[in-house]
């Protein structure tokens with residue numbers, strides 16, 4: 414990846430800007446970043462691992478960061494590789510190269526702070542907790558769930574797509590108020606400084622996320638019941654993958670979800686691939702007509718959509734937009750599903 418960026422910078426397809434970030438083909442601003450897995454000791458003395466998003470202003474910063482991290486990671490060129498240090502140590506290295514650290518998908522089981530390391534981020538980061546401007550919610554959580562934890566009241570929530578393939582980019586995204594396009598401005602928005610801010614979070618209904626409810630690894634099914642579900646209702650086993658919804662119910666310290674004043678609205682969006690009856694060909698047809706998925710999901714009228722794909726699919730799309738669908742919750746690594754009414 415760094416090699417690609419290096420080539421783009423050399424051949425003029427991309428250039429760096431003073432306030433950080435790389436403009437590619439005059440179309441997009443790339444914010445340089447890396448996802449690092451850290452090694453943690455959990456509250457009951459076990460080992461845990463968590464993912465951390467690390468963002469940097471300049472190409473030279475992330476190159477220096479990579480050089481230093483290669484002493485802590487075996488395969489430095491692969492994504493989300495495990496480092497032999499804790500996040501408490503990692504944040505110093507990130508900041509040394511002018512970067513910022515943000516806990517990634519911070520409630521998911523297996524690879525996140527709240528999911529498998531701690532009940533409080535402050536216990537991990539201690540006096541450095543104030544240096545975290547934000548957390549990433551992850552696909553199985555939303556603002557209302559996260560705002561049941563009081564230590565998060567001062568943090569910005571990010572709804573990033575966590576896309577490991579191109580079509581999944583923007584399945585979640587943040588709408589930001591900035592004065593210009595650069596790393597510096599994006600960071601100000603995340604820090605809620607000088608009028609810059611996140612105006613709106615767009616994300617999945619968390620029921621659609623892969624880890625929303627608790628899943629029994631023996632019975633291979635989601636375990637029904639009121640949260641928190643901590644064992645299987647059928648085989649009584651504790652060999653479960655804890656759902657984000659259930660985990661938050663265990664660790665929350667507020668009676669009700671209450672958002673701080675600055676918290677922007679969270680708008681649910683159901684990507685086209687989740688909508689019943691929409692295959693690749695139909696999606697291409699819709700994209701030809703409306704240019705972007707956002708136009709189809711949020712803007713096009715029923716009549717416009719109907720003229721391209723017919724009545725049934727048009728009502729499926731509009732019902733999903735208006736929340737008039739039944740969602741079968743996700744769990745254990747399997748996305749939730751929606752059924753048309």
Ligand SMILES: [Zn+2]
Pocket residue numbers: 448464493517518524
């Ligand atoms: Zn991750």
Ligand SMILES: [Zn+2]
Pocket residue numbers: 629630631632633645646647648649650
């Ligand atoms: Zn079971």
